[in-house]
Amino acid sequence: MSSTESNAPKLGENDPIKVLFDMASYWATIWGFIALCLWLEHEVLNRLDIEPGSIQVVILLVSTPAIFLVTVTRIEKNPKARLILERARYVVVLVAAALLGAYLHANHKDESYESALRDGAVLACAKIAACKAAATDYANTR
Structure with missing residues (x-):
């Protein structure tokens, strides 16, 4: 009887490449989410005609961490949201790699x-x- 398991070697949890990828994807996802929050809030403040300056900076400094913490809390409680976030980490890494490649290509001397x-x-x-x-x-x- 043949085995259905793959003969490929399995990566251990202490594999340095996997650990590095997990850390990079984790932090890229966090900073990408923070950047998205800041951009969306900035757009909302501009549409509300709140002029750019110290008032807008204070609003962003207060509301961005609050939105981030509320969102993280909700994601931790919802298993489906956690699964979506786990899958989104790979997309974030691919987007970051594409943006880095485009930047390097545009600025390559x-x-x-x-x-x-x-x-x-x-x-x-x-x-x-x-x-x-x-x-x-x-x-x-x-």
């Missing part, structure tokens, strides 16, 4: 030797008529 060679080759090819024509022909046929 490639100053490597290979990049300088490539740029030099492009500039040289642009000055040589036959090379430019071949590159244009190649680009048009792709």
Whole structure:
């Protein structure tokens, strides 16, 4: 009779990668929720025509922790909400990774030797008529 269990090794609870991921997802979820609360409250205050300044900052400093604590208390009491939060942690990590990747891509300055060679080759090819024509022909046929 064949076993239905997987032969893959199982990760222990003390696996450093799992622990690191759990900690990162936990804190990313907390800070993401706090940022979402702040943004929503800021939008509500702007729609109520409360001018930005010290009054708005005081309101945000008081209401954000209160909303956070009330929400955490309710999530702890509701098993379905806890399950949703556990699953949302993975989405938060994926969104954070995507945002970090987009930021790094937008701000990447490639100053490597290979990049300088490539740029030099492009500039040289642009000055040589036959090379430019071949590159244009190649680009048009792709």
